[in-house]
Amino acid sequence: MKVLALRLMPLFLFIILIGFFWYSLSLDPKKLPSAKLGKPLPNFVLPVLGNPNLKLSQNDLNGKISILNVWASWCSSCVDEQIFLLHLARIGVTIYGLNYKDNQDDAINWLSSWGNPYKLIGSDLDGKVAIDLGVYGAPETFLIDKFGTIRFRYAGVLTSKIWQQEFMPRINEMEHNL
Amino acid sequence: MIAEIGLFALLLALLFAFMLVIVPTLGIIFNKEDWQASVKIYVPLQFFFVALAYLALTVCFLTDDFTVSYVLMNSSKSLPLFYKICAVWGGHEGSMLLWVFILTLWMFAVNLFSKNLFFPLKIRVLIVLGLLSIGFILFIIITSNPYSRQFEILQTVGRDLNPLLQDPGFLFHPPMLYMGYVGFSVAFSFAIAALWLGRVESSWAKWTRPWTLAAWCFLTAGITLGSWWAYRELGWGGWWFWDPVENASFMPWIVGTALIHSLAVAEKREQFIAWTLLLAITAFSLSLVGTFLVRSGVLTSVHAFAVDPERGLYILIFLLVVIGGSLGLFALRAKSVVRVKNLNLISREAALLLNNVFLMVIMLTILMGTVYPLIIDGLGLGKLSVGAPYFNAVFIPLMIPLLILMGFGVQLNWQRDGFKRLYSVLGLVGLLSLFIPALLEIIITKSFNLNVYLGLVLAFWVLLSTLKTLLIRLKISGFMGISLAYLGMVIAHLGLSLTVIGITLSSGYGIESDVKMSPGEHIFFAGFDIRFVSESSLTGANYHGNRAHFMISSNGYEKSIFPEKRIYNVGNIPMTESAIDVSLFRDIYVALGEPINDDSWSVRFYYKPFVRFIWGGGFFIFFGGFLALVDSRYYLKGRKKNKLTFKAKI
Amino acid sequence: MKQLILAILLSFVHLTASANATYPLDSAKQEAQFHHLLHDLRCLVCQNQDLADSNAGLAKDLRNEIYNLVKEGKSDKEIIDYATERYGDFILFKPPVKTITYLLWFGPGLFLVLGLFIFWRSCLIRKGQIDE
Numbered sequence: 001m002k003v004l005a006l007r008l009m010p011l012f013l014f015i016i017l018i019g020f021f022w023y024s025l026s027l028d029p030k031k032l033p034s035a036k037l038g039k040p041l042p043n044f045v046l047p048v049l050g051n052p053n054l055k056l057s058q059n060d061l062n063g064k065i066s067i068l069n070v071w072a073s074w075c076s077s078c079v080d081e082q083i084f085l086l087h088l089a090r091i092g093v094t095i096y097g098l099n100y101k102d103n104q105d106d107a108i109n110w111l112s113s114w115g116n117p118y119k120l121i122g123s124d125l126d127g128k129v130a131i132d133l134g135v136y137g138a139p140e141t142f143l144i145d146k147f148g149t150i151r152f153r154y155a156g157v158l159t160s161k162i163w164q165q166e167f168m169p170r171i172n173e174m175e176h177n178l
Numbered sequence: 179m180i181a182e183i184g185l186f187a188l189l190l191a192l193l194f195a196f197m198l199v200i201v202p203t204l205g206i207i208f209n210k211e212d213w214q215a216s217v218k219i220y221v222p223l224q225f226f227f228v229a230l231a232y233l234a235l236t237v238c239f240l241t242d243d244f245t246v247s248y249v250l251m252n253s254s255k256s257l258p259l260f261y262k263i264c265a266v267w268g269g270h271e272g273s274m275l276l277w278v279f280i281l282t283l284w285m286f287a288v289n290l291f292s293k294n295l296f297f298p299l300k301i302r303v304l305i306v307l308g309l310l311s312i313g314f315i316l317f318i319i320i321t322s323n324p325y326s327r328q329f330e331i332l333q334t335v336g337r338d339l340n341p342l343l344q345d346p347g348f349l350f351h352p353p354m355l356y357m358g359y360v361g362f363s364v365a366f367s368f369a370i371a372a373l374w375l376g377r378v379e380s381s382w383a384k385w386t387r388p389w390t391l392a393a394w395c396f397l398t399a400g401i402t403l404g405s406w407w408a409y410r411e412l413g414w415g416g417w418w419f420w421d422p423v424e425n426a427s428f429m430p431w432i433v434g435t436a437l438i439h440s441l442a443v444a445e446k447r448e449q450f451i452a453w454t455l456l457l458a459i460t461a462f463s464l465s466l467v468g469t470f471l472v473r474s475g476v477l478t479s480v481h482a483f484a485v486d487p488e489r490g491l492y493i494l495i496f497l498l499v500v501i502g503g504s505l506g507l508f509a510l511r512a513k514s515v516v517r518v519k520n521l522n523l524i525s526r527e528a529a530l531l532l533n534n535v536f537l538m539v540i541m542l543t544i545l546m547g548t549v550y551p552l553i554i555d556g557l558g559l560g561k562l563s564v565g566a567p568y569f570n571a572v573f574i575p576l577m578i579p580l581l582i583l584m585g586f587g588v589q590l591n592w593q594r595d596g597f598k599r600l601y602s603v604l605g606l607v608g609l610l611s612l613f614i615p616a617l618l619e620i621i622i623t624k625s626f627n628l629n630v631y632l633g634l635v636l637a638f639w640v641l642l643s644t645l646k647t648l649l650i651r652l653k654i655s656g657f658m659g660i661s662l663a664y665l666g667m668v669i670a671h672l673g674l675s676l677t678v679i680g681i682t683l684s685s686g687y688g689i690e691s692d693v694k695m696s697p698g699e700h701i702f703f704a705g706f707d708i709r710f711v712s713e714s715s716l717t718g719a720n721y722h723g724n725r726a727h728f729m730i731s732s733n734g735y736e737k738s739i740f741p742e743k744r745i746y747n748v749g750n751i752p753m754t755e756s757a758i759d760v761s762l763f764r765d766i767y768v769a770l771g772e773p774i775n776d777d778s779w780s781v782r783f784y785y786k787p788f789v790r791f792i793w794g795g796g797f798f799i800f801f802g803g804f805l806a807l808v809d810s811r812y813y814l815k816g817r818k819k820n821k822l823t824f825k826a827k828i
Numbered sequence: 829m830k831q832l833i834l835a836i837l838l839s840f841v842h843l844t845a846s847a848n849a850t851y852p853l854d855s856a857k858q859e860a861q862f863h864h865l866l867h868d869l870r871c872l873v874c875q876n877q878d879l880a881d882s883n884a885g886l887a888k889d890l891r892n893e894i895y896n897l898v899k900e901g902k903s904d905k906e907i908i909d910y911a912t913e914r915y916g917d918f919i920l921f922k923p924p925v926k927t928i929t930y931l932l933w934f935g936p937g938l939f940l941v942l943g944l945f946i947f948w949r950s951c952l953i954r955k956g957q958i959d960e
Contacts, residue, residue: 011505035916136872565921
């Protein structure tokens with residue numbers, strides 16, 4: 001009997017492995033959850049795009065629930081989410097922008113072509129603030145609560161579906177726990 | 179039209195695959211020998227139509243038929259002819275077709291060269307192979323059709339073959355690898371056929387061995403070529419990255435190595451039958467698991483094909499059926515795995531058993547490291563990376579006992595040996611292995627690197643022990659007494675020690691330097707004076723870029739090399755073509771990085787002593803296996819058909 | 829032979845004009861630290877390359893950051909913490925030894941012990957056990 005158990009071992013281990021493979025088909029190995037969830041925004045002071053005498057700092061995002069959107073004019077996917085962001089701005093969502101490693105003029109032109117949903121935009125010319133946020137590509141969108149804590153990060157094009165599935169439940173929960 | 183002919187041919191091949199499984203199986207059930215023998219007709223027919231299908235796809239590439247999506251995505255009008263032929267296997271669909279072509283090729287060969295094989299065994303072997311081919315052809319037709327058309331009127335010249343693949347290495351590396359992966363299906367089929375039959379004839383090991391050796395040789399060549407190619411092509415001086423796909427090729431190789439050793443025992447001593455069966459199943463299973471990992475998207479890899487979970491699901495089900503089924507069959511039919519009769523601790527049999535154990539431990543370690551991120555993610559515990567630093571940290575310590583064992587193993591006698599005899603034979607060898615590396619290091623480099631020393635000791639231990647055993651054999655039987663198989667064994671083991679020397683020295687004494695240079699400047703590197711002579715723009719068949727001239731000089735020695743930075747026209751993909759000053763005992767490797775403002779470039783230099791030994795050793799291993807393969811004892815005429823001197827009921 | 833000796837002799841002479849180095853550092857120790865850290869960290873854009881080899885923009889930025897930290901004299905742990913605070917354990921090619929990686933790190937040793945045990949058992953079984 002013991003020998004039978006031994007001989008069934010390879011099969012047994014194999015079935016377990018297959019189980020993991022099966023489940024992993026629904027996962028995406030490239031996507032990274034944010035290491036900053038639940039942590040406060042990093043300290044930063046950035047010049048505002050188009051108005052360098054003005055500064056954007058992490059304190060500006062205190063006071064109400066807002067989202068921070070990382071974008072650039074060289075990022076082709078960012079175009080895809082712009083219309084949705086404009087819609088969000090129209091229904092009252094506060095959107096701050098982090099212009100990631102971009103040329104100022106290109107960025108301003110891009111906004112005039114595709115629209116500007118942002119309350120304020122910080123110019124992260126060398127990408128240092130993005131690194132502090134754990135950004136690894138564009139576009140990315142962060143959900144920030146009124147205390148300046150990062151509650152969620154979505155890496156990819158923001159769509160209505162993602163907004164409903166990932167952002168709205170968290171926003172509702174935050175508003176309930178006031 | 180051609181594409182449709184190809185698809186139709188593939189469907190016919192599928193038909194014959196079904197025939198070659200169903201008809202003989204019915205023949206077995208109803209005891210009709212001529213139905214069973216029909217397999218001899220169906221196998222060549224299947225091969226013919228698969229070959230036709232493959233040829234058709236190749237013609238589509240050669241004629242730039244962009245209405246075939248696969249051609250559009252993997253070729254371009256300006257792609258050189260040579261690469262158009264290779265591009266057939268440049269993407270997922272085409273490479274699967276290559277896989278099937280190679281499978282039917284092996285089947286054709288088995289059918290052809292098995293005239294004296296025990297008939298019931300032969301039929302079952304081909305039926306199992308037939309089942310596998312059904313699975314793969316269906317996979318292609320259902321999820322990965324290379325012939326599908328698209329009818330947009332496009333102005334494009336094609337998406338082009340990935341520039342990384344536009345290198346001569348691409349001609350050899352994938353086909354060699356596939357010959358290996360797929361070749362293990364033959365050993366697998368022999369094992370399943372034996373389990374199905376319920377008994378193992380004494381000749382079973384003798385028949386399985388050449389097929390397994392052949393597959394193993396190809397896989398050795400494929401891996402060695404891949405490593406050498408990565409070194410030349412990727413621009414970072416590395417030759418092994420523990421990338422999931424590399425691991426996917428290494429694991430079957432490791433098990434294959436255990437298998438050929440186990441087959442030796444099975445053939446000569448009629449022991450380890452159950453082990454051998456399990457290893458044969460495992461080797462091919464790992465080939466299949468590798469296919470899954472590479473084509474399903476569950477792991478990121480530089481080698482990964484276009485990701486498609488639907489394909490992943492099909493392969494997974496296929497894995498479950500094939501591997502699950504065979505392991506189940508094994509559990510049922512193999513009466514004992516770990517019981518061995520009369521095994522003396524000091525004997526060649528015991529050493530080979532221990533060898534199997536070590537190799538399996540290494541394989542399991544690599545497997546675990548490769549799938550661990552998947553498991554952690556699957557358990558919802560987060561995202562982890564398991565990369566080269568981990569694998570190097572665990573693999574190297576595991577190699578140490580294996581190499582030590584190897585020095586003993588080549589000397590040990592069958593059945594029973596003794597410490598006294600071993601000591602008298604190997605005592606001096608051991609001393610020399612400890613002494614020579616120390617001497618070399620201290621005298622030549624005037625310093626002592628412990629890691630390098632240890633690596634060299636192990637390599638010399640294997641090297642000298644193998645040479646010693648050859649000397650002993652020569653003394654006893656003279657030149658005529660050395661069979662090709664024996665010589666092959668010697669050369670293969672020597673090859674491994676060369677590889678270890680290459681790895682130890684190039685890692686231990688290699689130098690890397692990242693420097694900013696403009697034309698006219700020069701640096702001192704690894705004792706050489708390297709001057710950045712000039713730089714100019716360049717245009718190739720399907721790329722443009724920059725070409726730099728570097729001059730390496732030292733003590734009257736002078737060599738010019740020309741690293742390039744290319745941008746492939748289609749898709750603007752940048753590529754580094756590094757330049758290497760090659761010599762047996764050292765490589766100097768120069769790669770252009772990024773251009774920096776004015777006219778300066780960031781340039782990377784590598785000094786790699788003895789790095790050629792790595793692939794030289796790999797070639798020796800391949801060659802040794804090849805010699806063992808062509809040893810005439812496998813092909814002696816008039817061999818008795820049904821040698822029933824020993825029947826192991828399993 | 830001459831080439832062989834020359835090769836081995838030169839193999840440990842480590843001379844570079846550091847004024848030209850893309851990332852010049854003050855000591856060999858710092859250079860070694862910088863070098864091995866770049867190989868231990870993963871590029872998150874080209875996820876199968878380490879920071880030393882990747883040409884991605886993010887990799888370049890991270891190389892600069894790490895260069896600065898090394899120059900400032902930060903320890904390995906501090907620099908690794910810097911990276912994992914922002915990107916999690918995923919950025920480490922060498923998984924940290926934590927509870928969830930115990931199996932990973934101790935597994936090979938375990939397999940080896942198990943294997944040796946199986947081998948020992950096989951050798952101990954002597955006469956009387958015939959393959960049926």
